[in-house]
Amino acid sequence: MRYNFSFDIVKHRKKFFTLSIVITLVGILTLALFGLNYGVDFKAGTTLDITTGGQAIDKAKVEQIVGEVGFEDIPITVGGELNDRVTIRFDKVLTAEQVNSIEAAFKTAYGDNISKEENTVDTELAKELAIKAFYAVLAASVGIIIYVSIRFEWRFAIAGIVALLHDAFIVISLFSILRLEVNLTFIAALLTIIGYSINDTIVIFDRIRENLRFARIKTFDDLADLVNKSIWQTMTRSINTMITVLIAALCLYILGSTAIQLFSLAMIFGLLSGAYSSIFIASTIWLLLKNKSLGSKKRPTAVTVKE
Known part of the structure; x- marks a missing residue:
């Protein structure tokens, strides 16, 4: 049947x-x-996660800060409950001076209550x-x-x-x-x-x-x-x-x-x-x-x- x-x-x-x-x-x-x-996990580069401690982050301002360091068209993601966290991904490994200059620019824009997390992956x-x-x-x-x-x-x-x-x-x-x-x-x-x-x-x-x-x-x-x-x-x-x-x-x-x-x-x-x-x-x-x-x-x- x-x-x-x-x-x-x-x-x-x-x-x-x-x-x-x-x-x-x-x-x-x-x-x-x-x-x-x-992503950065599979190619050399640096990822910066920056939190402003409650202050809303303006993406255009972040693009300006990154541009001052010499990077254009960088992937930028703003998140967090208060839009106070930004993830910036660079296709190359940043030097200590470049990271410090970005952090300083954020402190100038959003105050000293800035926390930063840096993840760097080299080529090997x-x-x-x-x-x-x-x-x-x-x-x-x-x-x-x-x-x-x-x-x-x-x-x-x-x-x-x-x-x-x-x-x-x-x-x-x-x-x-x-x-x-x-x-x-x-x-x-x-x-x-x-x-x-x-x-x-x-x-x-x-x-x-x-x-x-x-x-x-x-x-x-x-x-x-x-x-x-x-x-x-x-x-x-x-x-x-x-x-x-x-x-x-x-x-x-x-x-x-x-x-x-x-x-x-x-x-x-x-x-x-x-x-x-x-x-x-x-x-x-x-x-x-x-x-x-x-x-x-x-x-x-x-x-x-x-x-």
Whole structure:
């Protein structure tokens, strides 16, 4: 008996594959043309966080202060409950004299009640951080492949890692298109997205495996029905989980400080992409891989005809 669905996901798999391929190609193009907007964490530079102790900061005045030191078009972010905190990011390492002159200018403009926090990353440290971030993402991906291969089978591992890379690449592409800053907070969000995405995917995989134990699979249609059935059996759980975490990420983005806004935004992108890939990509990739093994089991045996 065929399972009745309100929407046949497997039947429309080519549409979802096409959409993902198009997004991937656009991402590759934007990365090739524009690259990523690396923050100070991944390139040499200095970040100054200055608090005026309750006095509202005028961004135009800050631009004037920075201009007097010899810097133009510097990223400046004013925040805090009273707009009394400003973050200034420089693409080069400032000398002690330059930092002191900026601090002195702020004291002249806003009084002596000024607090300053300086973060400097030199070239070697920036390279080391970038390499370690890459290794962190790579190690997480390899660990997931090994776990899923042992816990399930290699076909599930391949499907899961494709969906995982799909989610990570979409987030990276969106940050490239929107020219958002990529820093260590972004890497933390990326690793969180990887964990969330594979968790949601494994829930569907576990239901597929459970249904396989009681199913008699003879044709591709039987296998497609089983995958559709498994997806829809876990659909409510997947959507509810995604919405719950998405609400938290939206609240962090809207109500949180500027320090975690990019983290929250990356999480929002990743949550939407993760839910999409878990439901529409991962399971259908496993279906295609499994169908090949199904066909190999049904090869006709040679028959010897006696004359």
